[in-house]
Amino acid sequence: MLHFSRLKIFFISLTILIGLFFFIPNFLNTPSKIFPEKKVVLGLDLQGGSYLLLEVDSKPLFKEKIDTKAFDIRKKIRSERINYTNFKINNSQTISFQINLENKNEIEKLLNNKDINSRVDETNKELQFVINDNIVNINFSAAYLQRIKKNAMEQSLEIIRSRIDELGTREPTIIAQGEERILIELPGIKNPKRIKEIIGTTAKLSFKFLANNDANSNSFDILDSKSRLEKFNVEKTLVLSGEHLTDAQPGFDNINNSSVVNFKLDNFGAKKFAYATKNNIGRRLAIVIDNQVVSAPTIRDAITAGSGQISGGFSVEEANNLAIVLRSGALPAPMSIIEERTVGPDLGQESIDKGIMSLIIGFVLVIIYILINYRILGIFANISLLVNLILLLGTLTLIEATLTLPGIAGIILTVGMAVDANVLIYERIKEELLIEKNIMIAFDNGYKRVLTTLLDANITTLIAAIVLYFIGSGPVKGFAVTLAVGIITSLFTTFILGRLFVASYVKSKKGGVIKI
Amino acid sequence: MFNIYNKNISFLKFYKQFYLLSFLLIVISFISFFSNGLNLGIDFKGGTVIEMQFDKKYSATNIREALIQQELGDVKVKEFGNSQTFLAIFEKKSGKSDFIPNVKTQLEKSLTETINFRRVEMVGPKISKELTKSGIYAVLIALILMLFYIWLRFEWQFSLGSILALLHDVILTLGAFSIIGFEFNLSIIAAILTIVGYSMNDTVVIYDRIRENLKKDDKSDLLDLINISVNETLPRTLKTSITTLLALIAIYFFGGEILRGFSFALIWGVIVGTYSSIFIAAPLILIFNVKRDWNEVIDKTP
Numbered sequence: 062m063l064h065f066s067r068l069k070i071f072f073i074s075l076t077i078l079i080g081l082f083f084f085i086p087n088f089l090n091t092p093s094k095i096f097p098e099k100k101v102v103l104g105l106d107l108q109g110g111s112y113l114l115l116e117v118d119s120k121p122l123f124k125e126k127i128d129t130k131a132f133d134i135r136k137k138i139r140s141e142r143i144n145y146t147n148f149k150i151n152n153s154q155t156i157s158f159q160i161n162l163e164n165k166n167e168i169e170k171l172l173n174n175k176d177i178n179s180r181v182d183e184t185n186k187e188l189q190f191v192i193n194d195n196i197v198n199i200n201f202s203a204a205y206l207q208r209i210k211k212n213a214m215e216q217s218l219e220i221i222r223s224r225i226d227e228l229g230t231r232e233p234t235i236i237a238q239g240e241e242r243i244l245i246e247l248p249g250i251k252n253p254k255r256i257k258e259i260i261g262t263t264a265k266l267s268f269k270f271l272a273n274n275d276a277n278s279n280s281f282d283i284l285d286s287k288s289r290l291e292k293f294n295v296e297k298t299l300v301l302s303g304e305h306l307t308d309a310q311p312g313f314d315n316i317n318n319s320s321v322v323n324f325k326l327d328n329f330g331a332k333k334f335a336y337a338t339k340n341n342i343g344r345r346l347a348i349v350i351d352n353q354v355v356s357a358p359t360i361r362d363a364i365t366a367g368s369g370q371i372s373g374g375f376s377v378e379e380a381n382n383l384a385i386v387l388r389s390g391a392l393p394a395p396m397s398i399i400e401e402r403t404v405g406p407d408l409g410q411e412s413i414d415k416g417i418m419s420l421i422i423g424f425v426l427v428i429i430y431i432l433i434n435y436r437i438l439g440i441f442a443n444i445s446l447l448v449n450l451i452l453l454l455g456t457l458t459l460i461e462a463t464l465t466l467p468g469i470a471g472i473i474l475t476v477g478m479a480v481d482a483n484v485l486i487y488e489r490i491k492e493e494l495l496i497e498k499n500i501m502i503a504f505d506n507g508y509k510r511v512l513t514t515l516l517d518a519n520i521t522t523l524i525a526a527i528v529l530y531f532i533g534s535g536p537v538k539g540f541a542v543t544l545a546v547g548i549i550t551s552l553f554t555t556f557i558l559g560r561l562f563v564a565s566y567v568k569s570k571k572g573g574v575i576k577i
Numbered sequence: 578m579f580n581i582y583n584k585n586i587s588f589l590k591f592y593k594q595f596y597l598l599s600f601l602l603i604v605i606s607f608i609s610f611f612s613n614g615l616n617l618g619i620d621f622k623g624g625t626v627i628e629m630q631f632d633k634k635y636s637a638t639n640i641r642e643a644l645i646q647q648e649l650g651d652v653k654v655k656e657f658g659n660s661q662t663f664l665a666i667f668e669k670k671s672g673k674s675d676f677i678p679n680v681k682t683q684l685e686k687s688l689t690e691t692i693n694f695r696r697v698e699m700v701g702p703k704i705s706k707e708l709t710k711s712g713i714y715a716v717l718i719a720l721i722l723m724l725f726y727i728w729l730r731f732e733w734q735f736s737l738g739s740i741l742a743l744l745h746d747v748i749l750t751l752g753a754f755s756i757i758g759f760e761f762n763l764s765i766i767a768a769i770l771t772i773v774g775y776s777m778n779d780t781v782v783i784y785d786r787i788r789e790n791l792k793k794d795d796k797s798d799l800l801d802l803i804n805i806s807v808n809e810t811l812p813r814t815l816k817t818s819i820t821t822l823l824a825l826i827a828i829y830f831f832g833g834e835i836l837r838g839f840s841f842a843l844i845w846g847v848i849v850g851t852y853s854s855i856f857i858a859a860p861l862i863l864i865f866n867v868k869r870d871w872n873e874v875i876d877k878t879p
Contacts, residue, residue: 106835114704116672254678261674397672399701408628408695415833423827427820434816467764470828470836474771474843477824478778481817485782488813514785517730518778524722525774529767532715534708537767544771 062508063501063564073558077448080455087458101458104465104539107413109406110248115260115396117217117241119210122394124153126209127201130188131156134199137177143167156199165192172199181205210240213393218243221396223389224259243396253403255382263351263395264386266303268334270296271345271357284347286354287373293354295347300337305330309387311380314372320380321372324387331367339363348373350383416469423473424450427480435487441562442483442555449479449547449554456546465539475547478522482555485518486511504567508560515556523548581815584808589800592860599745599857606752613755618762619666619698621712623705625649627665627680628696634660635690641665643687647680658834662695670699712766716747719770723777731784732868738861739780742853746776749849750842757841764839772846775821779814779854786810787862792871799863807859818851 065073086096105112131150138145148158160168169192172178178188185204190197201209214237221243222235234246247256272281272294281294308325326334338346338360347357348371355373375383404412428446432439453472457464490507497503526548529541619626629640640663641654650668657664670676677697685692700708720743728736750769754761786806794802822844829840 116703254675257674257678397701398674398676398699399672400704401677401697401699403677403694403697405693405695407693412833412835415831415836419827419831419836422831423824426823426827430820430823466835467767467839470832470839473824473828473832474821477821478775478817480820481778481813484813484816484820488810488816491812492809510789514782517785518781520726521723521777521781522771522774524726525719525770525777528715528719528722529770532711532718533763533767534711537763540764540767544774 062505062560063567065561065564070561073561076553077452077558080448080452082455083458084451084455087454099458099461101454102461102463103409103413104463104468104536105246105248105402105409106404106466106536107409107416107464107469108248109251109404109409110246111250111253111256112400112402113245113247113253113257113260113398114238114400115221115243115245116399117210117214117243118395118397119206119213119241120153120394122209122213123201123206127153127156130199130201134172134177137171137174138168141167141171143171154200156197158197159195160197162195165195168192168197172197181208214241214243216393217396220389220392221245221260224385225256227385227389228256228259230256242399249406250403251405253401255378257398259382259385260396261398262382262386263392264303264383264389265351265391266306266387267349268300268302268337269298269347269349270300270337270341271347272296273344284349284352284354287356289353291354293347293357295349295354300346301326301330301333303387303391305333306387306390309384311377311384312370314370317372319372320375320377321370322375322380322384322387323370324368326367326369328367331365334367334369335363335365339365412466413469416466420469420473420476424476427476431480431483435483437566438487438563441559441566442480442487444562445483445554445559446476446479448558449551450476452550452554453543453547456550457543460546462542462546463539464543465536467536468539468543471540471543471547475544475551479547479551479555481518482515482551483559485515486555486559500567500570504563508556512556515552519548519552581812584805586808586811587804588807588855589804589860589863592856592863595856596860599853602752603745603748606748606755609752609755613758615751615755615761616758618760619670619700619705620763621705621709621761623670623700623702624666624668625670625677625680625700626696626698627677627694628657628662629665630662630693630695631690632661635663637663639688640684643684644680646687647683649680670701672701708763712763715766716769716773719773720744723773727777727781727784731788734862734865734867735784735788738858738865739777739784741861742780742858743773743776745853745857746772746846746849750846753845754842759838759841762838764836765842768839768842768846771843772850775847776850776853779817779850780858782813783807783810783854783859784862787859787867788871791867791869795869795871799867799869803859803863807855811855814851814854818847821847 082096083099086093086098087100089096092098127150131148134156135148143160143164145158145160150156172188172190178186180186181202181204185202187202187205188199189202190199218235218237225233225235225245230247231249234244236244238244245260247253250256276294276296281296284293284295285291286293305327306324307327310323312321312323314321342360342362345357345359348355355371371383424446428443431442435442450472453475486507489511490504493503493507493510494500497506523545526541526545530538530545533541637654637656641652644652644654644665644667652665652667654663654665656662677694677699681692681694720740723743724736724740727739747769750772754765783806786809787803790802790806825840825844825847828836829844832840
């Protein structure tokens, strides 16, 4: 145990050098030619920033789809001249209606038609239906709902990405989590208000005429104005939807002294818009975004240029935001924030300062205690401890682990616990020295006998750290990583490096008296 | 001061008394746990936490009253570190993107102060349920894995003994949190797992020594043998606990408010863990009456 071959010493030195190589850049302010640029990644709780977890709410999307499907089915039945009664949608899930028994086969055929009921994949179709006596019940199949959800998720992810990109945020992380969640990490953001507004807007844009005074109450919806002060009767019939927008830019309206958003339409949109405006001069066209009437200008002329302006008493920022969300397109389904953690940069810096302060104090306290207890061997233990710190931080930098505030606590805890290995070894050697007169053998036995204990004891803590890593989230994960890496580096520094020191010391004494 | 190298301290002589003590502590923990419950943080309860900073000294009562007007459900406001910084915790959470900005605007308006929201955490009900579940799973899975590891490496008596000692530590820690009322959040789960690891570490060192002595000696009284083992490992047990405590005390006093509950849990855990290794885990081997004939095993064990 006390013999180290040259090769071994070489590898021990190499390990420490590699550790140093990755450790040092953390303290360099300017990039150097010798060292890599990589620094340890600071968690959002240390560098400041926002963590947002969004959930896609698919229910409105399912409702929309079933409404459209119901409309198509009804149209089809009518065109086939089949009698039906009591056509309704239950719970936004099931379309049901009654037919005459003799039409059963026709309906079945119609509902198996690929125009109405397309294939989702090899085994599944879009709809599943049951005909009980004369009652027809139609549902979306689970596979189809799954696909809607999946598509919505993919689209949302893309749209959220492009919206955040437009804001020019520094290194955002935007990833899907599970089937219906999107995780966003925005380092360095002081106030996530604007980002939240931009990702929280579905931005479903539509143009619809206001209903005439004599209109049937079934033909319009009553919608709030943006300010929620007014209510508008908006026709259900859609003139044009936001899909046909090709561009949207913020602008300024000098006459009304307010910000506006100018938009351009694609060919189809322009034609449809021209046609609709030409035939409805004098009526008010409502611009509806997410079920709120932003404005409802009166049509004075046919709009044929394929472009237009949305004014709604916007501030400059509101107009900018609206332009961004309209450009990126509407989210297929509304999203809500189900978890948010935001830390301001000043608090982050304070946490770093306090973390480093307590690390230094803890470290000094431990070093003094060890020196008092083990004197010369204590120096070796303390050097190992210092190297352990270097290796730990170096490894964290190398594997690009995120250092969080609990992570710093983990490092300090590791300092305390790394000493454990030294204590175990030295106490064991003390005992061995009582029985064994030959110092070399006593030291050798000490190291040999303590190894299993050392491994058993550290593996149990490692188990805790690994479980924590897989189950914990965010800052806790950071803690788990430092704890796990710390256990491994401390085993190396105490059992291998520390032993090398002790071995050279013992050999230099050539069997003389050693007091611990 | 007594000498930790004196090998004759009768730790096991009074083990029944210590069991009684631990039993009482566990009962107290349970009573507090079921009557007071834990002061669950938003991680597990859902809700919103805002750490806010004022330009000058301010009063928590004013902030609280202003927040109550906003109908945010149950509102708690307390000083956080100094009298310019406060922690506001309230029940309401919202998926709407303008929720927090609105709270801020209204609060600044009603207090006529500029306020720096240094930290905002909002946890929705779904997430808090998931976090609770994963927290419980984490502790259970870690316990089971350790049980399994110790069972692989030792006899079943050791495995059972160490797990009982761990449960003892976890219960007393939960009890302490319930009595003192420190906020119980995700980082406390991390702390509990670390305690579990640490206490296991402590127990393993003592058990290892008991096993070693059992192999050397199959004649002397089991109680004496365990007692000697505890004595032999005592210097290590105490010194390691002291160094770990030194490091933890540094975090507790200098690490800032956010780490206070976390470092408290660890400090408490190290003390309880050290106690349980000596006074709970070791005597359990006596109670379980571990086998004395270790001749076969000697060859197999590394």
